[in-house]
Amino acid sequence: MVGQGMADNPMNILLIPSPQPVEPEHHPFRASPKIMAWAVDTVNEIVNKTLRAGVILEKIMGPLSRGHLALRNTNLNDNSFVTFNYFKEPEDLRKCIEGMKTIIDVVNSDAYSKFRYKYMPVEALIDLMLALPLNRRRKHANVTFCLEQFCIDTVLTICHYHGGCRVGRVVDKGYRVPGIDSLRVVDGSTFYRTPGTNPQATVMMLGRHMGQRILHDGLLRGSKKKN
DSSP states (O other), X not given: OTTEEEBOOEEEEEEEEOSSOOOOOOOSOTHHHHHXXXXXXXXXXXXXXXXXXXXEEEEOSSOOOOEEEEOSSSOTTSOOEEEOOTTXXXXXXXXXXXXXXXXXXXXXXXXGGGGSOTTOOHHXXXXXXXXXXXXXXXXXXXXXXXXXXXXXXXXXXXXXOBOSSOBTTTBOTTOBOTTSTTOBOOSGGGOSSOOSSOHHHHXXXXXXXXXXXXXXXXXXXXXXXXX
């Protein structure tokens, strides 16, 4: 059914102020520098000073939790109603907790010690995240000592939306919309799960493949007509 099975990979981050400059890492995941810049700029506005900091994030693969999309009205210029149901499935929440534990282990490691202030324990870093306007969710008082609640309260989108027009549910294996001639859907809405990084590249690859397939099928039909 159209609009059902919508999903987005939940992301949680930890911002770590650093006593020395942090060199940006050019990672294939293109969103991370933007997220880091946004997080640092947001903190700068709050503390009103230049801040050196790094950001470590974790993203849930899958995910298992599903939501839905519904049209607000018939005006195409109005945004639709979208519900992703982050962490509806306990397994997604468990993975987030494990991911945050790994981040905390990294932050507490000897190798990372020169990039953080000694007077800022992990609890202070978590409190810092709660002070940021990350989302519109209500923040709970016990978050500092409860990673489960931290994941829920500070969840962010990683902009890997998918589902809602999945193959075998809404479109067929050729990405055709049943009952409508010459209409195919080739985008992230057809995915059951999103690729690990840069889903745009996967969509472009899929679009090129389907374009070549359409051309091939057209040439094949034309050849049969001539015969």
